[in-house]
Amino acid sequence: MTIRRILHYPDPRLRRQANPVPEVTDDIRRLVDDMAETMYDAPGIGLAAIQVNEPWRLIVIDISQTRDRLQVFINPEILSREGEQELEEGCLSVPGIYEPVARAHSIRARALNRDGQAFEIEAEHLLASCIQHEIDHLDGKVFVDYLSRLKQSRIRKKLEKQQQLAM
Numbered sequence: 001m002t003i004r005r006i007l008h009y010p011d012p013r014l015r016r017q018a019n020p021v022p023e024v025t026d027d028i029r030r031l032v033d034d035m036a037e038t039m040y041d042a043p044g045i046g047l048a049a050i051q052v053n054e055p056w057r058l059i060v061i062d063i064s065q066t067r068d069r070l071q072v073f074i075n076p077e078i079l080s081r082e083g084e085q086e087l088e089e090g091c092l093s094v095p096g097i098y099e100p101v102a103r104a105h106s107i108r109a110r111a112l113n114r115d116g117q118a119f120e121i122e123a124e125h126l127l128a129s130c131i132q133h134e135i136d137h138l139d140g141k142v143f144v145d146y147l148s149r150l151k152q153s154r155i156r157k158k159l160e161k162q163q164q165l166a167m
């Protein structure tokens, strides 16, 4: 397994629309394993393939305290949404920025697991926000898109400066 480099906002590669995974092959499972290792190392509670520059509809999530409840979602789809909640979010592609984002409080979602089998899940609270955050990534969206233009431009400038210093 390999820890992959995570793209940082405002990298335009985070804006791509990810492609459906045509078949869950060993290559895809290797990518899942690298993504899990990258997420645990970061550390984060979720990671979308696009964040490691792999434009596939594939996400990994682990919201457990013990960091031993990996959830894999391949070609995820939200079937229904209910209610609203506002939780503070962060993003491994937007390091050091934490802001509240309003999303559905509970969702039903469908996806394929690591074995390529379809499953459905009902999620609420943090898991619901996390799944919505990750599916946004697959559609080229980042959580800062929900913030005011002023906050977006401040965040962009701050991260551009950090990335210049890192070069």
Ligand code: GNR
Binding pocket: 043, 044, 045, 046, 047, 048, 051, 087, 088, 089, 090, 091, 092, 093, 129, 130, 133, 134, 137
């Ligand atoms: O680590 C993460 N924390 C988080 C907190 C609230 C809502 C969503 C998230 S996802 C984020 C990891 C990440 O960037 N996933 O794309």
Ligand code: NI
Binding pocket: 090, 091, 092, 093, 133, 137
């Ligand atoms: Ni993110």
